Amino acid sequence: MVEVKAVTAPSNLTPIVFLWFLRHRPGVTLSIAYLVLVGIAAIFGAHLFAESASAVNFASRNLPPLSVEAGWNFVLGSDSLGRPTLDRLLAAAQPTVGITLLAVTIGAVVGISLGLVAGMREGPVTAIIMRFTDALMSFPTLLLAILLLYVVKSSIGTVIVVLAVSRVALFIRVTRAETMEIRSRVYVTASRAIGAPVSWITRVHLLPTLLPTLVTLLAVEVAFTMLAESSLSFIGVGVQSPGVSWGLMVAQGRDYLATQWWLAFWPGLAIVLTAMSLIVLADWLKTALDPRQKWRLQPVESAT
Template sequence: MELIIQKNYFFNKLKKILSMFFNDKLALISIIFLSFMVFLALFGPSLINESFTKMNLRLRNLEPFSFEHNFMYFFGADALGRSMIARLIIATQNTMFIAASAVVLSMTLGGMLGLVSGYFGGKTGNLIMRIADIIMSFPSLLLAVIVLYMFDPGLLNLVLVLAFTRMPIYMRTARAEVLEIRERLFVSAAISMGASNTRIIFKHIAPLTIPTLITIATLDFAFVMLGESALSFLGVGIQPPEVTWGLMVAQGRNYLQLAWWLAFFPGLIIMLVALSLNLFSSWLRIVLDPRQRWRLQNIGDKNE
């Protein structure tokens, strides 16, 4: 009986979320597009086989939207005759992997430091916040360029420097949330019952801060992706033969008058992914906030 009740509760909750999701058409379009990009990042490279590195000098700078060749050349070819579709798929995997790794790492470390700073306060909390202030005092892109110029601009260093520059956002957000949550009655009750600080932080406080951090992470994903593209464009990001959207734009800028599509298509994808992430994060912020959730629910009631 309890299992049936739990299943009904789960399906009702899922139905309510889906109804709010379908009531926001822009969010629906954005998540469909983002799901397609994630699918390409996960399974695309296995579908194109060796098309990514296959060169055909006879097809150098092949114009897009041509039906004279197979589908892999529908978006044209680059200066070495490589398929633009294949290169865009590989760039999707690399760009999204770097951005996702940096966001998860910065959210995890920054969130934990913010929890500690907000709960304990005192000298420990002030020290953590001063570290965040020092990091934020430097322009993130300039700091990343300097670090990657001094060290090897490899995948690991790129992820670490992007995560490091984005940590203060999560530190400040988590600390602000904890300062409000720790004054609630259930935290006081846990303390009076002898619960340890670790249990209070990770069992009672952290779950309430995660929705806010996830919303910020969704929006921050677009910023990190743009940062990675900018670093690759400047030549201190991923190096050939690997490729990202930013690197494709950088390689295509020398052919803008001769082959505009080399820079146009990766730039278009960057813009669409960033726009979709912003629309989805706006929807997620409304859904996770009970004070604003009524907007989507009222739309559903009117449609019924």
């Protein structure tokens, strides 16, 4: 006879809880651990490694990976100016992550706000918002960003604004669609019938129900925006030298792929791993925050 029982983690022992989570959700655990490392590099990397990342040292030029005899900061190799790839990778984390997070935050705040207005109200304001959304979504995101950056002067601030504008339409669409579905539910209709203000309905009913979808969308959009920022820097309209970002490092290393493959490989790997970690985390958050899907997170053990 097979007996199935739920196994719960101890509630008062953090190390055991972590080991339990690592056992049952190794992909999510590794993703979170990697994102924590990226966050630490984004906070401290530019302050600790900015000088060494830009210092020219012809005695250590073109070193391949694992060239630790020149110092541990050359473990990932160096470029034609003798700058250690590891130090440049850590210093580039702040611009890459900072631009991405600011762009997504601005786009999310504007898009979610307009989406709530368009979903809760009918009339000319909603029509204007949706026509604006249709206009934005009629252009490919990356093409729109390139066109705007060629029209205005390219700078970090401009890149942030352009990426934020390119993400607004998706937040409006998703928020409006979810809001209209929730608005039709019985408890929201009852709240409106008794005269509850729209602000109260939004705070009490809409936002908690929207949270799983919005959190998942935010995580995915961070990954997509990071790829977009890297693509802009790669084609020369994003972060400019002497600044540094992962996308710019890939662009600078593309001419040396046959002889110095590590110049483009390591920043490219950092971009891919960050995007994959965010997508894995987004998938887990979608399930964890949705009351209808939480049962999927409960591990089971069978015994005979």
